[in-house]
Amino acid sequence: MKRKIEIFTASCPVCEPVVALVKETACENCEITIHNLSEQCESKICVTKMEEYGVKRLPAVAVNGKLIDCCKNVGITKDDLVNAGIGVN
Numbered sequence: 001m002k003r004k005i006e007i008f009t010a011s012c013p014v015c016e017p018v019v020a021l022v023k024e025t026a027c028e029n030c031e032i033t034i035h036n037l038s039e040q041c042e043s044k045i046c047v048t049k050m051e052e053y054g055v056k057r058l059p060a061v062a063v064n065g066k067l068i069d070c071c072k073n074v075g076i077t078k079d080d081l082v083n084a085g086i087g088v089n
Contacts, residue, residue, distance in 0.1 A: 003030045056073045
C-alpha cells in the first residue's frame with residue numbers, strides 16, 4: 001500500500017533539510033508531493049491542503065492526509081505576543 005507523503009515548504013534554509021530528510025527516509029511505497037507555499041501553485045491546491053490539514057508552521061509533513069505529530073502546532077496567537085511583551089507599554 002502506497003503512503004502519500006506531502007511536504008509543506010517555503011523553500012528556505014530551514015525547510016530544505018526536512019525535504020531532504022523525508023526523501024532520504026522514504027521507501028518505494030512512498031509517494032512524495034512537495035507543496036512550495038512561497039510559489040503557491042496555480043490551482044491553489046497547496047493552500048487548500050494547508051488549511052485542510054491545519055498547517056500553522058513550516059516545514060510540515062503530512063502522511064496519508066494527516067499532519068504527523070511533530071508538525072502540529074496551534075500557531076502564534078495575539079495572547080502569545082502580548083505575553084512576550086509586544087504591544088505592552
